[in-house]
Amino acid sequence: MSANDLKAASRVQVLDLLRLVAVVGVIFYHYGFRGPPSQGTTQIALPWMASFSQYGFLGVPIFFVISGFVIAYSAEGRTATGFAIARFSRIYPTFLFCMTLTFLALLTMGPPNFTTSFAQWCANLFIAAPMFRQPYMDGAYWSLVVEVVFYAWVAVLMAFKVFPRRLDLIILIWLGLTFANELTIDAPIFERLFLADDSGFFAVGLAIYEFYRGRRDFKLYSIFALSVGTAVFQCLHRATHIDSPAGVSFESGVIVAICLISIAIIFLATRLRQLPLPAGLVMAIGGITYPLYLLHMQLGYVVLSAIQPASVIWAVAAIIAGVLLLSWIVWRFVERPAQRWTKTVLTAEAERRGLPVSTSQVAQPTDVARSLA
Structure with missing residues (x-):
């Protein structure tokens, strides 16, 4: 069995294909329903696609559902430290490279429709650029902030030995906080801190993980149904906050x-x-799905605005093909080696400080300790 086969055996392969489907939906949304801004307004690149590509925004919630499952799956056998190292190594090096690449494109090709600054680049180093009163280098980064907050909560709960052992309680409290906020104060800070606009999607993924582990009971079915209902509500709620071109509306049944x-x-x-x-x-x-998500929108918009093509459809097709190729290059020659190096360095540092990264490294209580417990 090859190295690739060994790696594939430890992952749910179909989810890799679903990630690509989700990001393709987002690409359709950004080019067929939205588009590069011009003179302060949004210009739809491919308006003839708007009637179906407008639902591509649902690709992001699909990512969140997959993430809920994958994060619970990847937490197996890891300590909070090991989990944090794995997530940081997976997310940040690629983000830094793609964000910087987008920054350079904006700097050299962006004006007059797109501008940037060194201050914006510095703020985006922390991913959550709006915290420093700077815009995201790419508008798609907002969902990455949601993911990072989710990872942070998982790491904290792992540190307290709650995740994933008490997933039922975690989901119920999380959804309870979601509806408490929605029905009362509806505070933006609460939504950001507890992901109250996206909790249902992650909860569905966490529940699917429990099914994946072989669990079958009425309590889990009930939690799954509650999570699905919350996710559907949040999809409908999200649609009401999308700035739609005149005359365009979303069909609730389709959503x-x-x-x-x-x-x-x-x-x-x-x-x-x-x-x-x-x-x-x-x-x-x-x-390629991660770099593709990071690069497809702003970088593509900059190129599309700069070349002012006579045939937009062929230009968009060429841009997407180019970004696909670029994403593969980033994954093959940047992400994989950078992820390995970052993980190796951080793991070595954690071990030097006496912080175990896997549960097998955690000292087990002796028979004497057990008798005293």
Whole structure:
């Protein structure tokens, strides 16, 4: 068995394909429903696609559902320190590279429709740039902030030995806080801190993880149903906050259908662990989705605005193809080596400080200690 086969055996391969489907939906949304701003207004790049690409925004909630499952799955066998190192190594090096690449594109090709500054680049080093009164280098980064906050909560709960052992309680408290905020103060700071606008999606993923582990009981079915209902509500709620071009509206039935079908597909995907495809191909598909998400929007908008093509459809197709190729290059030659190096360095530093990164390194109580407990 090759190295790729060994890696693939430890992952749910279908989720790699679903990640790509989700990011393609987001790309359709950004080019077929939204588009590069011009003179303070949004210009739809491919308006003939608006009627169906407007629902591409649901690709982000699909990411969150997958993330809920994957994070619970990846926490197995790790301590809070090991989990934090794994997440940082996975997310930050690629983000730094793609953000800087976008910054350079904005700097050299952006004006007059796009501008940037060194201060904006510095603020984006912390991902949550608005905290420093600077805009995101790419508007798509908002969802990355949501992911990071989710990771932070998971790490904290792992440190207190609560995650993933008490997932039922975590989900119930989380959803309870969500609706308490929604029905009372509806405070933005509360929404950001507790992810009250996205909790249902992550909760669905966490519940699917419990099913994946083989659990079957009425309590889990009830929590899953509650999580799905919350996710559907949040999808509908999100649609009401989208700035739509004049005359464009969202069909609630379509949103509900896409949400439910997507959740069902993700659930079924966790039952089908392997695909009759080369392991390396599946890994590459999963690997390019992150840089593709980071690069497709602002970088593509800058290029599209700079070239002012006579045929927008061919220009958009060429831009997307170029970003796909660039994403593969980033994954193959930047993300993978940077992730390995970062993880190795941080793991060595953690071990030097006596911080275990895996549960197997945690000292087990002796028989005497057990008798005294």
